[in-house]
Amino acid sequence: MRTPNTLSTRVLLICAAIGVATGILSAAAGWVTPAVVAALPILYGLVLGSHVLPGIIAQELLRLPFVALVSHLIAALVASAFNPAWIGRFLGTALLFGAIQEGVAALTRYRAWGAWRFFVSAVVIGALVAVVVGLAADLARLPPWAQASYIVLSVLGPVAWTAIGLALGASLRRAGVARPERR
Numbered sequence: 001m002r003t004p005n006t007l008s009t010r011v012l013l014i015c016a017a018i019g020v021a022t023g024i025l026s027a028a029a030g031w032v033t034p035a036v037v038a039a040l041p042i043l044y045g046l047v048l049g050s051h052v053l054p055g056i057i058a059q060e061l062l063r064l065p066f067v068a069l070v071s072h073l074i075a076a077l078v079a080s081a082f083n084p085a086w087i088g089r090f091l092g093t094a095l096l097f098g099a100i101q102e103g104v105a106a107l108t109r110y111r112a113w114g115a116w117r118f119f120v121s122a123v124v125i126g127a128l129v130a131v132v133v134g135l136a137a138d139l140a141r142l143p144p145w146a147q148a149s150y151i152v153l154s155v156l157g158p159v160a161w162t163a164i165g166l167a168l169g170a171s172l173r174r175a176g177v178a179r180p181e182r183r
Contacts, residue, residue: 023078049157060169072098126155
């Protein structure tokens with residue numbers, strides 16, 4: 001049996017479609033971020049968690065190496081077109097989240113595609129978000145209940161968006177988007 005060409009034109013076009021769709025969502029998340037951080041910073045993890053979608057959808061649909069990273073980078077470029085001032089943030093988030101998702105998949109040698117594997121990457125991303133953004137946002141100034149809520153929501157945000165991404169990827173798979181190439 002012949003192994004599929006990992007980054008064939010077909011695969012790249014699917015990653016591009018995923019990247020464009022999720023990049024528009026990332027742009028919207030970027031627009032609401034300042035208001036969320038100013039008004040309800042404990043909800044920021046829910047907003048930032050939406051950035052896991054490109055990789056989750058691509059990996060669930062295609063189940064191939066590098067598709068998470070490619071989809072994330074395209075989504076970041078699309079989001080940057082809507083908000084050029086945030087290009088560094090969009091690209092940094094894309095590289096970080098895509099690398100974590102690819103890293104977890106690589107640990108299973110791209111053979112384990114159960115939901116658990118996606119949720120492992122979501123929890124890792126959520127924990128990282130909680131720590132990094134918590135330090136940057138000076139959570140110590142918030143009351144203890146808000147600090148605890150922030151940490152929980154920062155982990156649950158990527159987990160919830162991962163569940164949505166898995167559902168979308170599975171729907172696209174059922175619709176035949178990931179059918180093998182004909183020779």
